[in-house]
Amino acid sequence: MKTLLQDLIKGLWKENPILVLLLGTCPTLATTSSGTNGFAMGIATTCVLCGSNFVISCIAGIVPQKIRIPVYIVVIATFVSVIDMLMQAFAPSTVYNALGIFIPLIVVNCIVLGRAEAFASKHGPLRSIFDGIGMGLGFTLALTLLGALREFLSSGSVFEVKIITPWTTDFLLVSAAPGAFIIVGVILAAKNYFARRAAVKQGKLYIPPAGLDCHSCSICKLEEK
Amino acid sequence: MKLRNNENVFVLGGFLAVTALISALTLAFVSMITADPIARMREQNTRQSLRQLNLPAFDNAPLQEALVCRSPAGFQVTLMPVKKNGKLEAFAAKTISPNGYAGNIEIMSGFSVNGKILAVLVTSQKETPGLGSNVCERKFQRTIFNFYKPAPKGLPPNPVLDQFNGMQISDGIDWRVKRDGGTFDYVTGATITSRAIVGAVAETGKTLAIQQKKFLQKGKK
DSSP states (O other): OHHHHHHHHHTTTTTOTTTTSOOOHHHHHHHTTSHHHHHHHHHHHHHHHHHHHHHHHHHTTTSOGGGHHHHHHHHHHHHHHHHHHHHHHHSOHHHHHHHGGGGGGGGGOHHHHHHIIIIITTSOHHHHHHHHHHHHHHHHHHHHHHHHHHHHHHHSEETTEESSTTOOSOOHHHHSHHHHHHHHHHHHHHHHHHHHHHHHHTTOOOOOOTTOSGGGOOSSOOSOO | OOOOGGGOHHHHHHHHHHHHHHHHHHHHHHHHHHHHHHHHHHHHHHHHHHHTSOOOOOOSOTTTTOEEEEOTTOOEEEEEEEEETTEEEEEEEEEEETTSSSSOEEEEEEEETTSBEEEEEEEEOOOOTTTHHHHHOOOOOEETTTTTSOOOSSOOOOTTGGGGTTOBTTSOOOOSBGGGTSSBOOOTTOHHHHHHHHHHHHHHHHHHHHHHHHHHHHHHO
16 A cells, blocks of 8 residues: 555656656647646546556566567557547547647657556556556646746736736747746756755755666666666 | 577567557447547537627528538538528538648638628647647637636637638638738748638638539529
8 A cells, every 4th residue: 555655656746757757858848838738738648647557567477578669659559549539529529629639649758658668567557557647647747837837927827817917928938849948947957956955954965866867767778688 | 590489570570460450459449439429529519619600690500501512722611501591691611721730720610691701710720739729719818807707708809810800702812821922910930820721711712602603593492
């Protein structure tokens, strides 16, 4: 029970896919033009992540090592298409109109593949589902934050409610992808600065969380032992 | 030399093929069971859009009397006569333009009998969120002072889509955006989307001008 809870919670902050793992940057930059968009993308990704993590943890034992990545991609793509069709058929049209454009983007979201490879293929189905939910919620959190920030800077509104009425809408940089890059960079710098300062205050050396830097990442390791 | 199973190309290829087959079957199954609900949902959406087009009151079912045809540039245009007591009152048209920045843009437009544009709205698009999608969306602007109030009735304004209101399709209008030397405003950063919408409205107008007679003759019978 405790491990399940840990699997769920670590994705929210300690191993947040955007702010710590820096996975899935492409959809992050593309879809966070407003808080609502970021939230919608996050929820859609959470659903896919949950399902794909479950299926992959079930089939991980029988998939040959050499072709595991293509097999995972096929599983993820199938999931995305199924969810797309189901939503188109049964979700209210307002929900589909808001989410529909983001759903195909999930296939190329490397969080889904990253979690399949780094977690689901090594753990049981139940833990994988919890990991999927946690990572998905962490993704949603980061995307909503980023989206709301960009929306505020570019139009003075948050969640489509204008907070400062005379705010200019000419600040196009933040509403375009390069602006998103800059803001993500600023958020990361702030996060690292405070983490480092907290560590120094305690008299410890600041070490980035283990397993999150490039050395120990297993995604790109193509040669097998 | 004998290869082990997990290195044999044919075994690996076979495994991938089986995976792909299972996935294809799943997709085929889901696509089969969702085809009807999706079609019904689309029809419902079209009916809803019809109500937003500033059309005069009507009592027929425009969707059932629709005429699907090709515009001069090859876009698919669905012309729907809007009638009251059997008399032709206006036209509604659904146009699918392939010229969007990402995929097709589907617009609905309303025309009066003499070819005046009543309203244009985008019903389906996959443009970049925040840039291209802004050109397509009609949304009521909420501020901190009125966010608790219900949205006012009628079509929310959109500077690009509202330009067409009241234009006559037979007038000699240059159906291009200003950047290309035409008459229409566009949104910086979303020129392709603006261009596609202007083009789609122009094509719809041309198609209506060509096909209009068919409806008028039908009405006489």
